[in-house]
Amino acid sequence: MNKSMKTSALGMVLIVLILMLSACGGSKANNSSGSPETGATSAQPSESAATAQPSESASPEQSAEAAASFPRDVDSAFGKVTLDKKPLKVGLANWMLLEMLLPFDLKQAGITLPFSAANSSLESDVYKQYADKFEELKIIGENTQVNLEAMLAFQPDVIIAGSVSNKEIKQQLEQIAPTAWYDEEKINVRKDWTELLTYMGGVLGQEERAQELINDFRTKQSEGKEKLASRSDETVMFVQVRENAVYVMSAASIPQYYEGLGLTPPDAVKEMEAPSQISLEGLTVINPDHLFLGYFNWTDKSLAALTDEWQDSEVWKGLKAVKNNQVYPLNGELALGIGPIGQAYGIDTVIEAMK
Incomplete structure (x- = not known):
């Protein structure tokens, strides 16, 4: 009887130790993945925990990744547009968007030019340093006019268009891909293109890059003002x-x-x-x-x-x-x-x- 009780007690101790080791291992696994402590006993984080904002100890890279999370809803002149994933191929229906897009971190873009390709500054030394980083930079429109067949063949993840200048082809563009419409009646690009650049940063999930470009430009202006x-x-x-x-x-x-x-x-x-x-x-x-x-x-x-x-x-x-x-x-x-x-x-x- 005593022997049986000792055996039983030893078995209980072993079970407790196994449970403690399992709990420690689960805690380490959760911490190493960067997930915030939620106090839950489940080894798998809940959906709300997985999409929560990073804690203060998160790295800048993690914070940037969280800020660029997808799916996301993007404000648009004709109502919000849902983008299921971060765009990798972007189509531009408006020629004024070309300069806004080139400095962003992208590999594939379909672009509309203000003039013919032969008379464009796309091959100029100024543009070339930006254009050369693209694996594919396809001309899908010239002289401000979009070639819808070329846009369809390009198969963009998202199209960015102007609410006034591209309104006549609204239906066709939206049939090709999700289309983000910047509001040309509210954004005066001639007077302040920074607002449009910020909008594009939001569509592309590259808000920090947009702000960096704006800051660099303002610094250049400020330094130039002093010189002159x-x-x-x-x-x-x-x-x-x-x-x-x-x-x-x-x-x-x-x-x-x-x-x-x-x-x-x-x-x-x-x-x-x-x-x-x-x-x-x-x-x-x-x-x-x-x-x-x-x-x-x-x-x-x-x-x-x-x-x-x-x-x-x-x-x-x-x-x-x-x-x-x-x-x-x-x-x-x-x-x-x-x-x-x-x-x-x-x-x-x-x-x-x-x-």
């Missing part, structure tokens, strides 16, 4: 140079230079509400101290530029900027366009010219 402070009492004017016309950029249309760099526009430019066509005679009336010529034939010299004709005239030679050697050429598609890449190039060009 001594020029604040000199007037500066930017024009688009086309084949048969020249357009003055209004101060409101290029705040990255006038506000961002502290440049002073001529009074006539300050009063303009939008870019306006100008003649050579009109240019002599404004007569700025500094003149930036934004050529739109920068990548295709077979196209003419109207100012080439003007430069042979005595009227042109009488401009203050011409006489003082303060006329500067730049890539108009980039510097006078929309987005962080071209405008950063423009800022660098302006600083180098005027410092």
